[in-house]
Amino acid sequence: MIPQSFIDDLLYRLDIADVVGRYVQLKAAGANLQGLCPFHNEKSPSFTVSPSKQFYHCFGCGAHGNAVGFVMEHLGLTFPEAVENLAGNLGIDVPYEKGMDVPAEVRSEREELVELLTRAANYYKAQLKKSPVAIDYLKNRGLTGQVAARYGMGYAPDAYQNLESVIENYASNTQLDLAGLTKISDSNRRYDAFRGRIMFPIRNAKGQVIGFGGRVLGDEKPKYLNSPETPVFSKGHEVYGLFEARQAIHKMGYALVTEVIWMWWLWRNGVSRMQWPPWVRL
Ligand SMILES: [Zn+2]
Numbered sequence: 346m347i348p349q350s351f352i353d354d355l356l357y358r359l360d361i362a363d364v365v366g367r368y369v370q371l372k373a374a375g376a377n378l379q380g381l382c383p384f385h386n387e388k389s390p391s392f393t394v395s396p397s398k399q400f401y402h403c404f405g406c407g408a409h410g411n412a413v414g415f416v417m418e419h420l421g422l423t424f425p426e427a428v429e430n431l432a433g434n435l436g437i438d439v440p441y442e443k444g445m446d447v448p449a450e451v452r453s454e455r456e457e458l459v460e461l462l463t464r465a466a467n468y469y470k471a472q473l474k475k476s477p478v479a480i481d482y483l484k485n486r487g488l489t490g491q492v493a494a495r496y497g498m499g500y501a502p503d504a505y506q507n508l509e510s511v512i513e514n515y516a517s518n519t520q521l522d523l524a525g526l527t528k529i530s531d532s533n534r535r536y537d538a539f540r541g542r543i544m545f546p547i548r549n550a551k552g553q554v555i556g557f558g559g560r561v562l563g564d565e566k567p568k569y570l571n572s573p574e575t576p577v578f579s580k581g582h583e584v585y586g587l588f589e590a591r592q593a594i595h596k597m598g599y600a601l602v603t604e605v606i607w608m609w610w611l612w613r614n615g616v617s618r619m620q621w622p623p624w625v626r627l
Pocket residue numbers: 382383384385392403404405406407408
């Protein structure tokens with residue numbers, strides 16, 4: 346449970362105009378600010394933000410709330426996640442009362458796995474910057490540094506215990522196996538599952554790292570290696586790239602989901618996107 350006094354203090358310290366302004370372009374309109382509503386599709390602004398009342402309100406669709414409510418709605422977060430997000434922006438830690446509502450073990454196992462995966466992702470990212478071979482490979486494939494950064498891409502060096510340098514108790518940490526980051530050898534030794542690969546973090550809709558896809562640089566097999574199913578990664582429930590595409594989807598009001606082969610065929614035949622048949626726009 347998050348103490349109410351902390352939430353009151355948080356709302357006092359932040360300005361809703363800044364929070365909303367991160368996602369919506371706002372213009373002054375009298376005492377209020379105005380912009381295009383992010384919650385419904387519109388051409389003239391009916392979405393207002395009141396700095397004096399610290400509320401947003403849309404006259405078009407009725408969306409209404411404070412800064413926490415806005416972040417919940419806009420990013421699809423739960424209440425505690427939204428509070429974490431806003432507190433994080435101010436660089437303050439959220440205090441939790443020992444409460445009756447969160448089953449600590451359930452939450453902490455998922456959190457622990459995400460924490461390990463995030464640490465691994467940061468490590469792989471840092472390694473990419475240090476590896477001219479991996480950078481050259483990506484450049485040859487036409488990827489810019491910008492794209493690599495946007496997708497949080499990294500590199501797992503070709504060694505057996507890479508993660509030992511960033512994970513405490515690597516040798517005895519069974520959570521690493523559960524997260525799909527390591528395996529156990531026949532001689533009962535823990536070793537990295539991803540070695541000598543370009544690493545693509547798989548993020549959930551909240552942006553948390555929940556797994557990886559890894560591609561070799563040469564002709565080694567398997568060409569692609571993906572994280573196994575884990576308590577935080579369920580393949581049938583995730584869409585790769587959704588987190589990265591989320592804001593654009595929100596802005597456009599629709600998403601285009603299609604198999605790559607069809608996009609290629611339409612592109613090759615000079616069909617502009619607006620003319621794509623509806624059955625491709627699943
Ligand atoms: Zn609206």
